[in-house]
Amino acid sequence: MRRRIQVNQLKIGMFIEDVEVGGAETASPFRPFLVSSAHDLQTIMSRHVMSVVIDIEKGTDVDRSAPPSMAKDQASFNAMLLTVFSVKQIDRARRSIGEIGPHLQQVLADARFRQSFANDAAGSAVERIMAATFENAGAVIAVAKLKEKDEVTFLHSLAVSALMVTFGRNLGHGEEEVRLLGLGGIVHDLGKVALPEKILTKSGKLTSEEMALVREHPQRGYEMVSKVGQVPPPVLDICRYHHERYDGSGYPGRLSGTKIPYVARLAAICDVYEALTTIRPYKRAFSQAEAISMMMTSPGHFDSQLLSAFVSKMVISGTLH
Numbered sequence: 497m498r499r500r501i502q503v504n505q506l507k508i509g510m511f512i513e514d515v516e517v518g519g520a521e522t523a524s525p526f527r528p529f530l531v532s533s534a535h536d537l538q539t540i541m542s543r544h545v546m547s548v549v550i551d552i553e554k555g556t557d558v559d560r561s562a563p564p565s566m567a568k569d570q571a572s573f574n575a576m577l578l579t580v581f582s583v584k585q586i587d588r589a590r591r592s593i594g595e596i597g598p599h600l601q602q603v604l605a606d607a608r609f610r611q612s613f614a615n616d617a618a619g620s621a622v623e624r625i626m627a628a629t630f631e632n633a634g635a636v637i638a639v640a641k642l643k644e645k646d647e648v649t650f651l652h653s654l655a656v657s658a659l660m661v662t663f664g665r666n667l668g669h670g671e672e673e674v675r676l677l678g679l680g681g682i683v684h685d686l687g688k689v690a691l692p693e694k695i696l697t698k699s700g701k702l703t704s705e706e707m708a709l710v711r712e713h714p715q716r717g718y719e720m721v722s723k724v725g726q727v728p729p730p731v732l733d734i735c736r737y738h739h740e741r742y743d744g745s746g747y748p749g750r751l752s753g754t755k756i757p758y759v760a761r762l763a764a765i766c767d768v769y770e771a772l773t774t775i776r777p778y779k780r781a782f783s784q785a786e787a788i789s790m791m792m793t794s795p796g797h798f799d800s801q802l803l804s805a806f807v808s809k810m811v812i813s814g815t816l817h
Contacts, residue, residue: 500549501558506537507572511555515540515548530555534579573642573775580817581635589635592628593654596621600654603682608689613721622678625657626671633662634815642775645697649689652770657681659766659810666809673730677759680734684763687717687735697776711747714739733757738764743796761799765791765806768798784811 498513506512513528528551531537540548550557577586599621606614628636640655660677669677688696691713695706702710718736721727737751737760744752772787782790788807791798810816 497552498549499552499558500547505558506531506540506548507556508532508534508537509556510548511551512540513549513551534575537576537579570642577635577638581638585632585635586639588632589628589639592624592632592636593639593651596624596628596654597650599624600650600682603686604650604653604689607686607720611690611720613683613686613724613727615724615727618679618682621654621682622657622661622675625654625678625682626661626675629658629661633658634817637662637770638817641773641781648696648776649685652774653682653685655770655774656684656763656766659770660763662815663762663766663806663810666813666815667805676728676730677734677762679728680731680738680759680763681766683717683721683731683735684738684767685713685717686720687713687715690716711739715748730757730759733760734763736760738767740764741797742799745796756799761802765798765803769806784816 508531510531511528512531514526529536531540581589599617602617603614603621606612606617625636637655637658640651640658643651657678658681660681661674664674664677688710691709695702695709698706714736718732721735722732734757737749737756740746740749740751740756740760741764742753742756742761744750746756768791769787772782772790773784775781788811791803792807
């Protein structure tokens with residue numbers, strides 16, 4: 497019996513009969529095989545595979561008995577990390593995140609409890625993110641993908657900042673411009689910290705009232721950060737406009753095209769990619785191929801030239817896994 501499943505449902509022991517690449521069946525004949533190792537999984541996930549057809553009479557079926565637990569996700573995630581990065585790279589990434597943590601947590605705490613922006617702590621955090629991503633960007637971004645319930649906001653901000661720093665460097669920007677991109681990544685969702693946790697972690701569809709509250713966060717964050725008086729305009733633009741869409745259907749200003757600041761167009765790509773590929777207590781992660789396919793087939797959402805650059809310079813290049 498055959499069953500089509502998403503790539504992120506694959507596991508060792510499944511027998512793959514066919515694959516779907518880029519929205520269509522493979523043009524050339526596909527040789528069915530049994531997934532027998534983590535390397536086999538990584539090979540499939542590193543290609544533009546959207547879904548696979550498995551034969552459950554020849555291999556393992558999808559476990560439908562219970563929803564996946566965070567512990568199982570973590571075990572699978574850790575195994576996957578070791579297929580891509582060395583133990584040394586993973587340890588370095590975890591140490592770096594541990595060093596960044598106190599500074600970034602201070603930023604979030606000041607925003608949550610004082611409705612203020614801890615500019616010095618944010619500066620210290622971005623300096624450490626820039627250092628950590630200089631030679632170990634892929635591992636830092638990958639390690640930050642697994643988010644426990646109390647780490648979602650913290651690690652999302654860190655990962656988006658790391659993505660923006662790395663993307664900025666790969667686009668050829670100087671280190672001062674890169675620093676501003678990284679700082680923007682840290683503060684882009686600062687306006688969310690005052691929202692009820694049940695909204696931030698809700699797995700189902702938000703009500704219209706809840707969605708209205710969420711849509712206020714870019715403006716709230718902008719107002720909070722701008723009170724400092726010494727925050728560079730590009731950082732404020734990222735905070736305020738990272739949810740604008742290229743076709744004008746975004747928020748809060750319904751800006752379109754190049755009326756959206758360049759840094760905010762860049763931030764939108766990094767923000768959505770990180771959200772799609774991350775593991776959270778209430779959702780599985782999409783594979784890299786699934787995430788990129790979804791982004792490439794979302795007409796009007798992103799700056800197409802910047803998105804193409806992200807795919808070529810961050811994904812195809814092997815920077816991200």
